[in-house]
Structure formats: C-alpha cells, structure tokens
Amino acid sequence: MAAKYINQSRFTVAVDCIVFGYDGQNLKILLIKRAFTPMVGRWSLMGGFIAKDESADEAAARILESLTGLKNIYQEQFYTFSAPNRDTRERTISIAYFSLIDIKKYKEPSSEYHAEWFSIKDYPDLIFDHTEMVKIAQKRLQYKATSHAILFELLPDKFTLPLLQSLFEDVYGTSFDKGNFSRKMLSTGLLQKQKDKDKAGSKKGAFFYKLDRKHYQQNSHKFLKLVPNPNSLL
Structure with a gap:
C-alpha cells in the first residue's frame, strides 16, 4: 500500500453542474431541492461527491445522467470553487461544470430530485455559492459561444433562423437586427438549408x-462576428 502524505489536511471534493436548456423562448437552468442537511429543502444545483474510483469528468457525467437521463451531452469544466468556508458542514472543494441540453430530449427524473426549470433571468436564491457559480457559468457560455458552435x-436537429436568433438574443441579453443576423449566420457556411x-x-x-x-470545428471561429462586443465577456 502506498504511503500517504503526512501532515496534510483532508478535504472532500465535489462536482456541481449548471445545466442550461432552451425551450424556444428562454434560456433556462435546471435546479433541484436539496435532500439533506445543511440547507435541506433549499434550491440547489445538481451535484455530488467524487467517488474514489472516478475522475471529476466521470462524476459529472454520472450525476448529470442521474438527473436528466441523458448520456454523452455537452459538458465543460469551467471553474474550481475552493473558499474555505463555502460549505457550512466541512471543507469542500467543488469543481464546476456547465452542460447544454435540448429541453425536449430531457427526461423527467424521479420525484426525489424535485427538479424544475427556471429562466436564467429569474431563479430563486441558491445554497452556498451556487448563485456565483451560475453567473460565472453564464459568462463562460457567452464567451465560449463567440468562437464555438456550442x-x-x-x-x-432542425431549427429555423428566427429560433436561432431568439436563442442568441437570450444568451447575450441583447437584440439583433433580423436581416443582419440572418446574413451573418448564413455567411458562416455552416448552416444547411432544408426543403421543409x-x-x-x-x-x-x-x-x-x-x-x-x-465542418463546424474548423470554421466555428466565424461565430465571433455575431457578437457585438466579445471583449466585454472576458
């Protein structure tokens, strides 16, 4: 058995998932009611502790599947929250992820989670530093979307340009001219027009x-010109 490091504190390590969804009108986040103390019954992000035999990525995928029933969906690690007093029970470091799912593909979880979608513009107070997590995740989503087709x-799979414009407007909290948005989006060469x-x-x-x-991987940088002031997202 390998020797352990001596004179070192032991911490718990968790993952928390900010799950973004879009219902055709509003960008939303998926929240659950916390099932254990402290702060039982309060609204929370979906999270859990990393098991001994799994990585942070594997833990996030496991937790996300247990909540949504979905596998192999987009998720990205974006920040580590490590303030000593962030969890009132014991020192816990949280590795945060944001995930993107099509709400129509989402499967209702078991009633134990009490999961509910909330608009990113209007959601309840969250436990610990989860509100900060959501705000940082939203900024990261905005920034990443300037150069990737996430x-x-x-x-x-099939969408209209008005629906796409509505999504971009809600993510960035702004309005786009319909003609300019369509022209710039089509100029990327990444949209395949359908017959129906x-x-x-x-x-x-x-x-x-x-x-x-x-082809979108090598051309995804073309989305940069769709955002009015991408430097403000840094």
Whole structure:
C-alpha cells in the first residue's frame, strides 16, 4: 500500500453542474431541492461527491445522467470553487461544470430530485455559492459561444433562423437586427438549408436548417462576428 502524505489536511471534493436548456423562448437552468442537511429543502444545483474510483469528468457525467437521463451531452469544466468556508458542514472543494441540453430530449427524473426549470433571468436564491457559480457559468457560455458552435447543443436537429436568433438574443441579453443576423449566420457556411418549413408561426413559414457538424470545428471561429462586443465577456 502506498504511503500517504503526512501532515496534510483532508478535504472532500465535489462536482456541481449548471445545466442550461432552451425551450424556444428562454434560456433556462435546471435546479433541484436539496435532500439533506445543511440547507435541506433549499434550491440547489445538481451535484455530488467524487467517488474514489472516478475522475471529476466521470462524476459529472454520472450525476448529470442521474438527473436528466441523458448520456454523452455537452459538458465543460469551467471553474474550481475552493473558499474555505463555502460549505457550512466541512471543507469542500467543488469543481464546476456547465452542460447544454435540448429541453425536449430531457427526461423527467424521479420525484426525489424535485427538479424544475427556471429562466436564467429569474431563479430563486441558491445554497452556498451556487448563485456565483451560475453567473460565472453564464459568462463562460457567452464567451465560449463567440468562437464555438456550442449553442446548437440547446436546439433540436432542425431549427429555423428566427429560433436561432431568439436563442442568441437570450444568451447575450441583447437584440439583433433580423436581416443582419440572418446574413451573418448564413455567411458562416455552416448552416444547411432544408426543403421543409416550419409553418407554426405563419402561412409563409420559415425554412428549417441544420448545422454542418462535419465542418463546424474548423470554421466555428466565424461565430465571433455575431457578437457585438466579445471583449466585454472576458
């Protein structure tokens, strides 16, 4: 058995997941009711402790699957929260992730989680430093989306340009000119126009598009020009 480091404190290490979803109108986060003390019954991010035999990434994937029923979804580690007094019970370091899912694919979890979607603009007070986690995750999402096509993870496989514009506007908290947004988005060359239309909003309808996933990795930097002032997100 390998020797342990001597004269070193022992901490618990957890992961917390900020789960972003989009319902066609609003960017949302998924919250649960905390099931144990301290702060039992308060709204919380989905989280848990890292097991001895797993990495932080594996723990985050396990916890996310237990909540959403989904596997292999987009998740990214973005920050480590390590303030000595962040957890009132004992010293706990939390590795935070944000995840992106299509709400329509989300499966309702068992009732023990009491999970509920809240608008990113209006959600309840959260335990510990979870509100800070959400704010930093939102900034990270905005910044990452300037050079990567990650926002498409929030959409169905087929989508319209008005739906895409609505998503970008809600993520960045701004308005885009319809004509300019469509022109810039199409100029990336990453949208594949489909033959069918969504006629739910009007008789004329709007064409569906799909993301060209085969080529978007090398061209995803083109999304940078869609954001008014990307430097403000740093």
